[in-house]
Amino acid sequence: xxxxxxxxxxxxxxxxxxxxxxxxxxxxxxxxxxxxxxxxxxxxxxxxxxxxxxxxxxxxxxxxxxxxxxxxxxxxxxxxxxxxxxxxxxxxxxxxxxxxxxxxxxxxxxxxxxxxxxxxxxxxxxxxxxxxxxxxxxxxxxxxxxxxxxxxxxxxxxxxxxxxxxxxxxxxxxxxxxxxxxxxxxxxxxxxxxxxxxxxxxxxxxxxxxxxxxxxxxxxxxxxxxxxxxxxxxxxxxxxxxxxxxxxxxxxxxxxxxxxxxxxxxxxxxxxxxxxxxxxxxxxxxxxxx
Amino acid sequence: xxxxxxxxxxxxxxxxxxxxxxxxxxxxxxxxxxxxxxxxxxxxxxxxxxxxxxxxxxxxxxxxxxxxxxxxxxxxxxxxxxxxxxxxxxxxxxxxxxxxxxxxxxxxxxxxxxxxxxxxxxxxxxxxxxxxxxxxxxxxxxxxxxxxxxxxxxxxxxxxxxxxxxxxxxxxxxxxxxxxxxxxxxxxxxxxxxxxxxxxxxxxxxxxxxxxxxxxxxxxxxxxxxxxxxxxxxxxxxxxxxxxxxxxxxxxxxxxxxxxxxxxxxxxxxxxxxxxxxxxxxxxxxxxxxxx
Numbered sequence: 001x002x003x004x005x006x007x008x009x010x011x012x013x014x015x016x017x018x019x020x021x022x023x024x025x026x027x028x029x030x031x032x033x034x035x036x037x038x039x040x041x042x043x044x045x046x047x048x049x050x051x052x053x054x055x056x057x058x059x060x061x062x063x064x065x066x067x068x069x070x071x072x073x074x075x076x077x078x079x080x081x082x083x084x085x086x087x088x089x090x091x092x093x094x095x096x097x098x099x100x101x102x103x104x105x106x107x108x109x110x111x112x113x114x115x116x117x118x119x120x121x122x123x124x125x126x127x128x129x130x131x132x133x134x135x136x137x138x139x140x141x142x143x144x145x146x147x148x149x150x151x152x153x154x155x156x157x158x159x160x161x162x163x164x165x166x167x168x169x170x171x172x173x174x175x176x177x178x179x180x181x182x183x184x185x186x187x188x189x190x191x192x193x194x195x196x197x198x199x200x201x202x203x204x205x206x207x208x209x210x211x212x213x214x215x216x217x218x219x220x221x222x223x224x225x226x227x228x229x230x231x232x233x234x235x236x237x238x239x240x241x242x243x244x245x246x247x248x249x250x251x252x253x254x255x256x257x258x259x260x261x262x263x264x265x266x267x268x269x270x271x272x273x274x275x276x277x278x279x280x281x282x283x284x285x286x287x288x289x290x
Numbered sequence: 291x292x293x294x295x296x297x298x299x300x301x302x303x304x305x306x307x308x309x310x311x312x313x314x315x316x317x318x319x320x321x322x323x324x325x326x327x328x329x330x331x332x333x334x335x336x337x338x339x340x341x342x343x344x345x346x347x348x349x350x351x352x353x354x355x356x357x358x359x360x361x362x363x364x365x366x367x368x369x370x371x372x373x374x375x376x377x378x379x380x381x382x383x384x385x386x387x388x389x390x391x392x393x394x395x396x397x398x399x400x401x402x403x404x405x406x407x408x409x410x411x412x413x414x415x416x417x418x419x420x421x422x423x424x425x426x427x428x429x430x431x432x433x434x435x436x437x438x439x440x441x442x443x444x445x446x447x448x449x450x451x452x453x454x455x456x457x458x459x460x461x462x463x464x465x466x467x468x469x470x471x472x473x474x475x476x477x478x479x480x481x482x483x484x485x486x487x488x489x490x491x492x493x494x495x496x497x498x499x500x501x502x503x504x505x506x507x508x509x510x511x512x513x514x515x516x517x518x519x520x521x522x523x524x525x526x527x528x529x530x531x532x533x534x535x536x537x538x539x540x541x542x543x544x545x546x547x548x549x550x551x552x553x554x555x556x557x558x559x560x561x562x563x564x565x566x567x568x569x570x571x572x573x574x575x576x577x578x579x580x581x582x
Contacts, residue, residue, distance in 0.1 A: 004388040006477070006484050007493070017389050024382060025399045031414040031458065032402075038417075046423055050431050104311035111304040121579040123311060126319040128571045130519045132543040132560040134322040136329060136338065136553065160318040163311055192303040221407035223522035228548075238409045242526055245413050254417055261413040265406040272405035276398055279405065280466055 035265075039063060039258035046254050062255035066263060070256055071247065072240050073232055079260050081233075082240035086220060088151050089236055093158035094215040100159075101166020101211060106200055108167070109174035110182050120171060127164035134161075135228055142229060149231030157229060158219045165218075166211050169285055173207040174200065206278070213275060214282035217268045237264045323564065330557035338553065347558040356534055357559065360542040363449050367538065368517040370453045371460070376509050378457065379464025380502075384494060386465070387472045397469075401462035408459070412526025415455040416442070445535035448528050452536055455527055456520065464509050471505030472498065511574045515567050539563050 009017075030052075038046055039062055041055040049056075068078040108120050138157060139148070147153035177200075185195045226236040235243075241264045245257045272279050333343045351357050382400055386392030403411065418424045419442045429437035441447035475498060483497045521540035528536040530545075539559055547556025 003472075003480055003493075003498075004390070006481055007388075007490055009388070009490070013490070014389070017385055018391075021382075021385050021389065021392065021396045024385075025396060028399055028403065028458070028462070031411070031418060034418050035414050050428055051418065051424055052428055100311055103307045107304045107308040111301070113301070113305075117579055119308075119312065121575055122320075123315045124575055124579065125572070126315050128515055128567060128575075129319060129323070130540065130560065130563040130567055132521075132540055133326050133564045134318065135544075135560070136547060136557060137322040137325040138318070140338065160314045163314055164319075167311060186300070192300040192307070217405060221409075223407065223409050223525070227525075228544075238407050238522070241413065242409050245416070245526065246529055254423065257413060257417065261410045265410045268405045268407070269402065272402055273398075276401075280401070283404065283463055283466060284470060 035258040035262055039255055039262055041255055043253060043255055063259040066256045066259040070244055072243050079237065079240050079263055082235055082237045083263065085151055085234055086237040089154045090216055090219045093155045093162060093219055094212055097159045097162035097166045097215055098208065098211050100163055102170045102204065104167045105170025105174050106196055108171045110179060123164055123167055127168065131224055149234055151234045153229050154225060154234065157225050162215050165214060169207055169211045172285060209278045210282045213271055213278050216271060220268055326557050327561055330554060330561050332554055334553035336551045347554040350555055351558045356537060357542060359534055360537040360539045363536060364538055366449055367453060371456050371517050372510060372513045375457045375461045375464045375513065378461045380468045382465040383468035383472055386469060400465055403459040404463050408522035409526045411455055411459050412523050416527050419451055442528065443532060445532050448532060448536045452524055452527055456523055460513065467508050468502065468505050471502045475501050511570055514570045518563055518566050
């Protein structure tokens, strides 16, 4: 039973609700619409014409330019190499942090020992710190390890600062599983790894999806770490996009900027569209209930 | 239920498996925090050095105009970002809850901005709010010749454009939190209020919203800590400008540490950010972890 049903709203109220929702839908969609239509328009049309109107002259040249030839920093490489950097950075850090989170979450949820809640809280705090507080020592550690300015360095950074969240997701999911599963398996003589791989993992598909989507979105969208620890050869997509857009030299090519912005947005938007349900669950478990 | 396992091979394995996560947290979170706190009491400039200068960096910090601007902006941003998106998010959650197309059709549209990065959001709004080609220009073309919207170029109002873009991005998330809260309310209360003759407005103000205290708290804590951490959006939207008009503590920290070679002062500003976030997040985490 919904509130709407209980209230028995009249058609006038129902229409008002629909109109309001359509209004807000337009508000949320306008920036996306602006990016899309202006990424396929010549510059003259953007300057003289209306940003909200469809293109008179349609062209994909600006997408090609943003991808392959636009000036990023000192080099005219387009965004392509940085898009590839982002993939090289995201895939390993998502997989490693998810795997470690699953193991840690399992131990914290199902293996009772003293202070397990305290340990969980201590780990969880790491998810909320302002990363400015770790930038200076991190720069030093990456330098000492010799992976400063390399994709490997960014993988390390994203893995370690993603682990608090992955542990949170798995720990909370496993805490809601009945403890008897593990206990009876122990009685049957199954050992830790066997319990984990045979009992826990087969029941982890949903939480693994949630975690992977959360991590992929966060790491793909990160800017601060990429800007701090990336170099011309290892910078991720968001940093390159910002370089493209905020570059002060030459003519501002809005159409190329919009095309580049859409390229940076497409991977996470795609994930959102095909698995929005898991995205929402990640948002919820990332915010409420520890 | 407390179980006394004997310290079997499995218990050792469990501790061993947890160890990497604990170690990572100890080193990369806590030791790093201590290191930065220590640096904030040293005379570090370009590189970390370890000569103790007491609270001098904090004194310097709170005498800097740039820090004063950053703090003022943070307060403005914090209040408006949380306030506006809480009101809008709650309103949208109620709308969606009242309509049967809401959940399936409108929720995804309201929430998608959360999937894209702050840099993309900043880029879209930067050009959309640009007086030369964006909103102002559009209104002129539509015949409103006197329409003016130059906030993004104004040192007085640019911080409000950061609020506009940030609210646009986060409102869907707030809506989802409230929607979960609305779904958690016992429907019996709603039915009896309706039987007692409550109209839609009274139903929400007297019965429903008072029961959403938990959701309000979540929104405050989550958005509060996001507001203090905000960095990318300002960089993409205004670059901290015009001039220094939209600096936040996060951008202040970055420029003092890495471009102005005043690492001690930068570290002090980072410690301030951590303290501000800890005030909000630690009590919340404590209550959540205890309950859980």
